[in-house]
Amino acid sequence: MNPADFYRRFELDDSIVRETGFNPYYCSIQSGLSDPVRVDGRDFVDLASNNYLGLAADPRVICAVAEAVERYGASMCGTPIATGCHELYRNLERKLAAFLGLEDAVILPSAYQANNAVFGVVAGKEDVILIDHFAHSSLVQGARAAGCRIRPFLHNDPDHLRSILGKLKDVRQAFVVTESVFSTEGSIAPFRDIIEMCIEYRAIPIIDDSHGIGVIGMRGGGVLDHFDIAGFDGVYTASLGKALANSGGVIAGRKVLIDHLRYYCPHLIYSTAVTPGTLEGVGAVLGIIETEFDRIGARMRENRDRIRHALTSAGFAVIPGDAPINAIEAGNSIRTIRLAKAFFEELILTTPFIHPSVPLDDGRLRLIAGAHLSEQSLRTVLEAIPRIARQYFAAAG
Amino acid sequence: MSIEDRVVSIIARNIEKKKKDAVTLSSDLAADLGADSLAVLMIIQALEDEFGISIDDEDFKKIGTVRDIVDNLKTRYPAILEEK
Numbered sequence A: 001m002n003p004a005d006f007y008r009r010f011e012l013d014d015s016i017v018r019e020t021g022f023n024p025y026y027c028s029i030q031s032g033l034s035d036p037v038r039v040d041g042r043d044f045v046d047l048a049s050n051n052y053l054g055l056a057a058d059p060r061v062i063c064a065v066a067e068a069v070e071r072y073g074a075s076m077c078g079t080p081i082a083t084g085c086h087e088l089y090r091n092l093e094r095k096l097a098a099f100l101g102l103e104d105a106v107i108l109p110s111a112y113q114a115n116n117a118v119f120g121v122v123a124g125k126e127d128v129i130l131i132d133h134f135a136h137s138s139l140v141q142g143a144r145a146a147g148c149r150i151r152p153f154l155h156n157d158p159d160h161l162r163s164i165l166g167k168l169k170d171v172r173q174a175f176v177v178t179e180s181v182f183s184t185e186g187s188i189a190p191f192r193d194i195i196e197m198c199i200e201y202r203a204i205p206i207i208d209d210s211h212g213i214g215v216i217g218m219r220g221g222g223v224l225d226h227f228d229i230a231g232f233d234g235v236y237t238a239s240l241g242k243a244l245a246n247s248g249g250v251i252a253g254r255k256v257l258i259d260h261l262r263y264y265c266p267h268l269i270y271s272t273a274v275t276p277g278t279l280e281g282v283g284a285v286l287g288i289i290e291t292e293f294d295r296i297g298a299r300m301r302e303n304r305d306r307i308r309h310a311l312t313s314a315g316f317a318v319i320p321g322d323a324p325i326n327a328i329e330a331g332n333s334i335r336t337i338r339l340a341k342a343f344f345e346e347l348i349l350t351t352p353f354i355h356p357s358v359p360l361d362d363g364r365l366r367l368i369a370g371a372h373l374s375e376q377s378l379r380t381v382l383e384a385i386p387r388i389a390r391q392y393f394a395a396a397g
Numbered sequence B: 001m002s003i004e005d006r007v008v009s010i011i012a013r014n015i016e017k018k019k020k021d022a023v024t025l026s027s028d029l030a031a032d033l034g035a036d037s038l039a040v041l042m043i044i045q046a047l048e049d050e051f052g053i054s055i056d057d058e059d060f061k062k063i064g065t066v067r068d069i070v071d072n073l074k075t076r077y078p079a080i081l082e083e084k
Helices: A001-010 A017-020 A059-072 A086-100 A113-120 A135-144 A158-165 A191-201 A254-262 A276-313 A333-345 A375-396 B003-013 B017-022 B038-050 B066-076 B078-082
Strands: A036-040 A042-046 A104-107 A128-132 A149-155 A174-179 A205-207 A234-238 A248-253 A326-331 A350-352 A365-367
Touching: A017 A042, A017 A333, A042 A375, A059 A276, A086 A104, A086 A248, A086 A276, A104 A113, A104 A254, A113 A135, A113 A205, A113 A234, A113 A248, A113 A254, A128 A135, A128 A158, A135 A174, A135 A205, A149 A158, A149 B038, A158 A174, A174 A191, A191 A205, A248 A254, A276 A326, A276 A375, A326 A333, A333 A350, A333 A365, A333 A375, B003 B017, B003 B038, B003 B066, B038 B066, B066 B078
Parallel strands: A128 A149, A128 A174, A174 A205, A205 A234
Antiparallel strands: A036 A042, A104 A248, A234 A248, A326 A365, A350 A365
């Protein structure tokens, strides 16, 4: 094969961009996540980021990050098993474990890595992984990499999960894998039912709480807080880059397992450690959540409700869900991107999900209204929604 | 129950709610039922459980419709036709 043929394999299909005249991906943002955000020299309302609590540009968080950078520099230039193991690193691991109510935790450079990493360590070919059909790519890829049997179960369907668990034979260990909050729709997994089933069938639950930590639960503690689950006997992963407003991922659970990961998890051992600034940034956010979640969480949910009301009043089908996410059912890929474009033209950033991120012709447009959005920004959104709906439904015929 | 009816019933029980009522013999797994690779895996495993067979994934590589599944099963696993 000559080089031209080789590179031709990677040429992107830009038919959707050509048909809609819009590419919503890789927008170049010229500001931080303040309100509004700056894109292409214009001010936008940010309903696209996962800045649920609006703490990414909070002065206290900025100050914590800046002080850590000033004191310790930009990076420890080493993996956590070597010079990356700054005392801040261990401090945050302990803080996260305490925040979650789990024995221990380990921090990785991303939640994607955390999810990819965990299966290769805990599962082998004698095992089986039962995974929610709509679980995040990081979980599916991680499960596949473990080389054991995978049995998907219907999305958020405990009865279907039970029917599969009941048929398992000749398995060393079964794992049940799901997410707490499914971010393309805002649904929350029936995790209490899943935990009870895991206990009954001696399966190990693995939960990705990336869109739950700092978001759901009475005190913002995530899925375990939300379902009031004590003594969780499974594997917990989450992102530090969504409500926790920094970057990185965490794996938490029993101390014996976490200690094992510290020596046998290649994604951890061979990746440069999360920087001191990030570690202190996450610590600052946890402190704010612990003291202010009542107020900030209420604001976040109120913003969701106001936008949801405007969307449904305008005729949009919004997927029912308890998480602070509004996901519009937008149809096929073209219609979904057109809807994102209509919001963009009203200076509102959203996140479109099209196939293969979601099922074919089941595109969604996700709107996350952070707790920090000003009344003016919310009004911009609420006033724009009826105009967008008229345009969208008129185009649909 | 005919094998056709059994296969339609198995797929309807192992496909996401939105598509349950759309399952017929002529349904295309991808285009009509929106089945991705995990959904196909779920269907294969359900068929294995139901018929007590072990399906080679390669057998399903060229599957398009529910009818194709029925034909494939009849050809590859004729013993299931004798089940009551």
